[in-house]
Amino acid sequence: MDNPGMVVMFQTLVATGLKGFLGCHTVIHEAALLEFFQNGSVRDGLVVSTVNGVTVEISEQLFSETFELPVKGLTDLSEIPKDIVFDAKNIVYFSGEPVSTSGKKREMKIEFQLLCDILAKKISVKAGSFDAITQEKFLMLAAITCGVKINWNRLLFNILKDMVTAGTRQEKGYAIQISLLVENAPNLELGESMEFPSSKILTEKTVHRYISLNDKVGGEEVADAPRVKRTPVKKAVSKKRPAVGAATEPVAKKKRPTKSRAVSSKDKLEILPVA
Template sequence: MASSLFINTVHVCFESVLAMDNAGMVVMFESLVDTGLKGFLGCPAVIHESALLEFFANGSVRDGLVVSTVNGVTVEISEQLFAETFELPVEGLIDLSEIPKDLVFDARSFVSLYGEPAGSFDAITQEKFLMMAAITCGVRINWNRLLFNIFKDKVTPGSRQAKGYAIKISLLLENVPNLELGESSEFPSDMAIFDFCVTFWPK
């Protein structure tokens, strides 16, 4: 299985993590549900590897659409289809840099408390940190626009973005009419987030 497809791919088994005997962690995962990310992070974990490889090989962005050809069938994914598939919020901030600075400061202080120097974030880590700050502090984010833009970067030829989104793209491809996807496999369980993956967290 192509490992590049799983870089930056996150899948959460919400049924498992929300039943943990760890109130702090349950609250954290409930915040993901509250922000509207459950459909994106917890969608069915099925992989169509050969179709994914062909999707990325032929993928590009045209007029705001992610387009590709898989098994001779044209695939077009719009921002609206992306939102409907994963039930993502479509209102709120689009630029993470607009998150109120006092909330960012509070989040940085929290991270530093757990041993990560507050000034050590590179550009990529900074983006992920701001996402975490938005979720933790309940900032209203247009997650659909934000995640769809990342998706477009992933399929843009020559992009330095890791492929990823394997589970999400597989689900999108399953909904394309007349597209034969061939064999499928489940997302590797050792890469998914279950209750046993986070039991180290302090209660």
Template structure:
């Protein structure tokens, strides 16, 4: 069906939209008029479905001229005739890729909702409402984009930049080049320009096209349809705000400030190694269990200075006549017992009887 050739097309009734009480929308449509696209986007809405189907089935490009048949008659469309029919400018840049980068940067801030430059790989929701509509016009009626219309592509934004920043363009060559890509097999351009091609065919001498079809009024931008477009955008924005989850701030971790000149010390992983002298310790523990704790001899209270003459000399723990090696042996045992932790004696084992050590025993 030929209706697929214009199902997404947006045509413009400039007289209606310029009477709107919306400065943003009016200024955007005035920019389209100033760019020279009024004759292409606002031409008479004529659609000949049978001729359109025949045209796209037999079309080809030869030496820069579009050749096809419509209702059995040969049709040739040149760039000059195409530009003359829609009163398109033929001076200026012939390719949107030639638009200066500074102009694109300026446009990215002008159309932005927040004032920050829009992201070209993002969605058109970043832009003000009247520029979102301009983005749709560029996508559907100019570049004839196939697929989703929500993303901001480089091609669409370059076309918008030409209108917003008033870049002088050779629209006759630009739009005719899009038409040539559209009719070339293997390209990603959808079949479009239904109204414009129908008008061209209607001006071919001696070509009987039959009855025309009615173009959908919902696809014509008038004061009424533009207001409906704004209402849909406002409603979808309110719904997104209602369903959007509230952002919660993650708690901040408090970190101590470390001076820049202090070197960072890396912690080394330590492992417990088995003591090589564990066997000796076990033997020592065994001896400790059998050893009898030494009873500490309570020292006598020192007498007053005036009574020292009548008191006998204090008894030394190690008499002078004791061999030195025996005294050192006892001292070593005492030091080892003090260094080792206390041994837990199981409940079922009999208690060890503690006896007093007699230092006068000759066996010591």
């Protein structure tokens, strides 16, 4: 890529050990996924479900082996040292100064905006706005950017357990990953498969489009600023127009010539007999 910031961001993302989790094959089984979440639950630390009448069990060890995820490091994001969080704030924001971790995504440099989208839609998969920077997302971003060792296997497996737990606000995600796990289940025959949408796969082309769209959004926000200033002027003009239409003088002027025409016509009728 010709964007150095993007290159560095992807290099740090690969260095975390998440490549196997984010870079799976692109075939998914939609019907099996729906049934998996419908019948899913957590039993004795395992994610258990039934697909086409066959029981599917996913353990934390199977999860780690399938996606080659790191199993050493912090298991609680709140344990990330405060000085690292401080450094991350200086690195990711345009201002280069510490900013509140609950700010908006557009305050970040473009490569970290994309990283936040990856974390929000493919890692944490939380319900709510993807534009808001939550404490959890920022701590993940800080860990990736500053090279903090995280037990990603434990973290991601706990998120999967939340997905199948009834009553949680967790969105149903990990479509590609679950499809791969279900495919490897013994004695399970799956129906038709479909390819994951190519627009959701990050390539040089889709990343370039992401940059172009975000730059365009920023330009529109700047262009809209003068319009806000002109709004009171438009309102002032609109107030004057009804005032002119509501005046009674123009109505009187229209009636006066009507009367004068009536008088002139009578005069002509009186003159004609004389002629």
